[in-house]
Amino acid sequence: MHRLALVSLLLVAAGVAQGSPPSKRFFFAPQCGSASQALTANSSTTIQSPNYPSNYPNNYCYEWNFSCPNQMTLSCPDIQILSLFFCLDDVLEVSGNGERKYLCGNTALNYVVPANGMLFARFRTDWLLTAKGFQCTVSCAA
Numbered sequence: 047m048h049r050l051a052l053v054s055l056l057l058v059a060a061g062v063a064q065g066s067p068p069s070k071r072f073f074f075a076p077q078c079g080s081a082s083q084a085l086t087a088n089s090s091t092t093i094q095s096p097n098y099p100s101n102y103p104n105n106y107c108y109e110w111n112f113s114c115p116n117q118m119t120l121s122c123p124d125i126q127i128l129s130l131f132f133c134l135d136d137v138l139e140v141s142g143n144g145e146r147k148y149l150c151g152n153t154a155l156n157y158v159v160p161a162n163g164m165l166f167a168r169f170r171t172d173w174l175l176t177a178k179g180f181q182c183t184v185s186c187a188a
């Protein structure tokens with residue numbers, strides 16, 4: 047376990063040394079799948095980690111983009127993302143209202159994007175240790 051922690055720290059250091067943003071620090075991160083959806087007024091959809099509520103897989107990356115003509119809300123009442131390194135290993139990244147969030151651990155999120163905005167979410171995991179993940183609702187206001 048001690049050796050594993052040391053190796054992980056070296057990997058983190060290597061990633062940070064590349065100077066890229068946290069979402070791209072891990073050189074072993076896979077290519078991200080992606081989906082874009084234009085929500086219409088008064089509609090909603092769900093995003094979730096694979097296998098939810100069972101554990102998400104290792105080495106996973108997927109990103110979502112949503113647009114909405116009105117105010118848009120991302121609601122994640124139960125987030126369980128296993129991170130040993132301050133959201134650098136497994137992380138749900140959210141942006142769209144000027145504040146970029148890096149979510150890990152046991153937490154929740156209610157994130158509001160102004161009208162005619164774009165909501166971006168990316169879920170990325172590393173090569174070991176998983177957890178339950180998340181299920182979120184994306185709502186486009188009436």
Ligand SMILES: [Ca+2]
Pocket residue numbers: 128135136171172173174175176
């Ligand atoms: Ca992990």
